[in-house]
Amino acid sequence: MKQHLLIAAVLLSACSFAQTKKPSNWQTLDPKANGIYGTGAEEAYKTLKDKKSKTVIVAVIDGGADPNHEDLKEVIWTNTKEIPDNGIDDDHNGYIDDVHGWNFIGGKNGDIEHEASELSRIYQKGNRKFSKMDTTHLSGEDVKQFEEYKKIRPAFLKEQSQKEQELKGVQLFSDFLSKVKAKNKNVLDKDAFKNYTPENEMETKMNKQLKIAFSLGLIKPEELESQLKEGLDQLSNAVKNNKMNSDSIRHYLVGDDVDNVNERYYGNNHYQGPDALHGTHVSGIIAAIRNNNKGINGIANDVKIMIIRAVPDGDERDKDIANGIRYAVDNGATIINMSFGKYYSPDKKAVDEAVKYAQSKDVLLVHACGNESKNNDIELSFPNRHLNSGEIADNWLSVGASSAEKGKRMIGSFSNYGSKEVDLFAPGVDIYSTVPDNKYTSESGTSMASPSAAGAAAIIREYFPELKAKEVREVLMKTVTPYKKKVIVPGTKRTKRKMKAMCISGGFINANNAAMELMGLNKKK
Numbered sequence: 001m002k003q004h005l006l007i008a009a010v011l012l013s014a015c016s017f018a019q020t021k022k023p024s025n026w027q028t029l030d031p032k033a034n035g036i037y038g039t040g041a042e043e044a045y046k047t048l049k050d051k052k053s054k055t056v057i058v059a060v061i062d063g064g065a066d067p068n069h070e071d072l073k074e075v076i077w078t079n080t081k082e083i084p085d086n087g088i089d090d091d092h093n094g095y096i097d098d099v100h101g102w103n104f105i106g107g108k109n110g111d112i113e114h115e116a117s118e119l120s121r122i123y124q125k126g127n128r129k130f131s132k133m134d135t136t137h138l139s140g141e142d143v144k145q146f147e148e149y150k151k152i153r154p155a156f157l158k159e160q161s162q163k164e165q166e167l168k169g170v171q172l173f174s175d176f177l178s179k180v181k182a183k184n185k186n187v188l189d190k191d192a193f194k195n196y197t198p199e200n201e202m203e204t205k206m207n208k209q210l211k212i213a214f215s216l217g218l219i220k221p222e223e224l225e226s227q228l229k230e231g232l233d234q235l236s237n238a239v240k241n242n243k244m245n246s247d248s249i250r251h252y253l254v255g256d257d258v259d260n261v262n263e264r265y266y267g268n269n270h271y272q273g274p275d276a277l278h279g280t281h282v283s284g285i286i287a288a289i290r291n292n293n294k295g296i297n298g299i300a301n302d303v304k305i306m307i308i309r310a311v312p313d314g315d316e317r318d319k320d321i322a323n324g325i326r327y328a329v330d331n332g333a334t335i336i337n338m339s340f341g342k343y344y345s346p347d348k349k350a351v352d353e354a355v356k357y358a359q360s361k362d363v364l365l366v367h368a369c370g371n372e373s374k375n376n377d378i379e380l381s382f383p384n385r386h387l388n389s390g391e392i393a394d395n396w397l398s399v400g401a402s403s404a405e406k407g408k409r410m411i412g413s414f415s416n417y418g419s420k421e422v423d424l425f426a427p428g429v430d431i432y433s434t435v436p437d438n439k440y441t442s443e444s445g446t447s448m449a450s451p452s453a454a455g456a457a458a459i460i461r462e463y464f465p466e467l468k469a470k471e472v473r474e475v476l477m478k479t480v481t482p483y484k485k486k487v488i489v490p491g492t493k494r495t496k497r498k499m500k501a502m503c504i505s506g507g508f509i510n511a512n513n514a515a516m517e518l519m520g521l522n523k524k525k
Helices: 007-014 041-047 118-130 141-182 190-195 201-215 221-241 246-253 277-287 318-330 348-360 446-463 469-478 511-518
Strands: 056-062 101-103 303-309 335-338 364-368 396-402 424-427 431-435 439-443
Touching: 041 446, 041 511, 056 277, 056 318, 056 446, 101 318, 118 141, 118 246, 141 190, 141 201, 141 221, 190 201, 221 439, 277 303, 277 431, 277 439, 277 446, 303 318, 303 446, 318 335, 318 348, 335 446, 364 446, 364 469, 396 446, 396 469, 424 446, 431 446, 446 469, 446 511, 469 511
Parallel strands: 056 303, 056 335, 101 303, 335 364, 364 396, 396 424
Antiparallel strands: 431 439
């Protein structure tokens, strides 16, 4: 699933804003120079000013991206071996007209926008098989599959119930905002909350917190309404899509064999797809054109973004992720950003083989650790660095989300964490970046933290191309900005732990620290 910060978490954070403002480019700033725990990108360029860079291709496996955005079009990767729109596979790589990347969730009959969860797909497949079968006389493989189906069924029903409850909560909030607007001539601004008389305790709390947030400019009306609509759409689609036969829809639109995980050559070149907000936002964080007096500055200055569409609104399929990784590797990417994840992976073997392939070709995989406030040491999401063979991929960087705030709330309240499974934290709360149609907005999630880290890694690969993928990971881990005070553990109100309990490195990514280390400028302790 594209790891949007679900609207419930957005609303929770909207009601608990710290009373401070931050620069819109905070993710590029530095704790020593600016007092903000950003990636240190701006300071890194000062450190590296006399060193030449080499262009790096960063693949963004996501829901698609807008290749014509004013702040991205000059940094979009182009396959120079392919002649655009001639209907011929000029470079003979199996993908026709793949000029800027590829779309693995589209075909001749259209593009997939919404998908069921992986849990739902497993349940629906079992339900289709066993609902009309006499299960008292099973034999062979059917016995094993039926036992798995019986375990999956209660988990699916629980998940569906949770989604329905979340949807009700978001709908209540939507109804509250509608009433506030109606009392203010259908305008949502700071005066709207001053003029509204709450009808119950919940409305009183929401009205008070949003009045403060709007007055201080900590949240914009249009962003709140946009995120609310996005959350309603996402949750309502999740509830609806989990009841459908997504395999048949997939077969019609894409035309591939959903049960053949080894199939490679399917899809189309619709890079943007039906909804490119998430992927465009991720791409801008990494590489939006720097210093062009438009929008934002991306973190990395000499990058080409390869667009790989493989992540729908819903859970991605292992087959598509495996093929996305292989496509990126085969076409020259040396960093792959993966801002998605799920908790079931029926075809993990295919993804593992793709991860090993990327490892063999010296490609760094940067992955968002998840937005469920979970301890990944206890419950690990997929994909991950742990291969079924028992090997651990050393080209894997797992990233949690941090905020611009100092003190106990430096970790995003939604972010997953783990002293053994999450490598480091990077900016992921209220990140301002590109969205389709030459627009910009703020988004939160480990989906934003992963490209922040990928951008920092790209700086290192640009200026130190001799380093291997695992060495880039190692230097970023070694040079994090440590934090000695305790932070609030995501998912709790007051429980505090040291950063070493939150991630392996115990700190926040810093490209300048890494650059200084590699330039031999760090002072010996």
